[in-house]
Amino acid sequence: MSSVDYGRILRRSWELTWNNKWLWVVGMVLAAFGGGGGNTGTGGGSGTSSSNLREIPANLPGQLPEKAEEVLGMATSAVGEWFVSVPVLTWVLLGAGVVLLVVLVTAISMVARSWAKGALVGGMDLADSGKEASLKTMTGFGFSNIKSLIIFSVISGAVVLGVVAGYGVVFGVGMLVFGWFETLRTVWLVLTVTVGVLALVLLMLINAMIGMYAERLIVLKGMAPWEAWKRGLALSKGNFLPTLLMGLLNNAVGCSAGCLSMMAMLVIFGVPAVIVALPIINSGFSGPGWISVGGLVALFILFLNANVMLRGVMVVFSYGNWNLFFKQIVDKTEVKQ
């Protein structure tokens, strides 16, 4: 465990990230298509005030008129009638079109992610060995590994789904068996849910580790997806703690850098946005001028682009850390063998 020099990995990764700007382009693709991995935060949701809920009468449905036309008039019911008049087949076709579009967009995103992963892993390796990591040289890695990386992600997803489904079956059988006895059923429920949550966390962790090793085995060692999955599992098991520590370090650095830069961006873009928006708020939210609206839109677009670029750089840094770590682990394992 102590043989991995984490400080050197972080320093070298940042050096490679800073000196090879072409890697940023691929990093931005991963950031835009959602393949960056880790360091992602989600915004808080909105809640409904419980006091507002209490104000709604409990017997609400009983108080509502039976037909919409009784409260809504001609214009509204004309729209309602139109909705009813549209043939079901039209809605079905429209729904099918939307589903197909979602499938197409998902497939394109998957290809883009796989291409970018292959290109970034290969490009980072080229940069580390002192060769030029240009779009041309990186794209070769990307194209030649698209299929394998897609197959690997399908295998990886199927394994996770299989394990979760298997656990669900065990849970269901247990409930059937112990269902007759109240106490045993409660014990089984508490036990399986507790173990299930812990196992799920562990499963996700192991799956991420396998992914990290396997993707590099596919791109850098030319392994087949299934072989890479098996070897990735062996490497994850054999180096669980060092890999976990690298992941924690990677996330900590990524989160800190991400938070700091996000704060800086909020100051850079947020303060002008407030200044632009103040007149709109002061005039009672009525009639914002075109200049104010344009200014806010421009600031928002600037923020989005700067955000993609920043996340792209962080993705490159993260991939760099993993590439260098992978090299150390694989070299160590190969020497042992």
Place this chain on the structure above:
Amino acid sequence: MKQQIASLGSRGVAALVDGLIYVNLAVMLAARVVEETEVAMVMDRLMTFLAMIIVVGPLVLPWFMAFLVSGMGGGIGKLITGLEVVDEKGERISYWRAFFRNQIGRAVSGLVFGAGYAYMFKDKERRGWHDHISGTYVVNRGNGNAVVGVFVALALVAVLGLMLRGIVIRVGENMPVYEEVVGEMRDEFEGAAKKI
């Protein structure tokens, strides 16, 4: 690469023609919406417009554009201006490479204020990021030229202008009807809210 690399001007004209064709098609559908004043007909045409713009267009165009690039050398704009997308050997690219270039390559070039397109100004072979990652070059094919492209673009702008003018006039004429319907709906919803 033995063939002559296309100038940025002709590539710009080709892109303009392509863009104007899409905008004209969208505006043509929008014009059909404002032709009507009856609620059911307006809704019918609005649904057609939205279905074409949001569903049918994005579903059909990527395949069609890849077919044009791989089978004929480029989109309509490039065909008119006499440009062709080729690989490093000067041959037309495969269907899937064209699909990759159009969908993923262009998305890459569009990142961060279209930096990948701006890169064409710096690149010796006038290749954008989408050309670099898909290993393509845009060359002059000989037949067709940028001047023809400019005329086509001007004609498309004229058609677009006429359609937009028609839309503005029609919306102006229909405005009392729209205001009446929207006003009625607002009153009805307010009335319903009060009853509840």
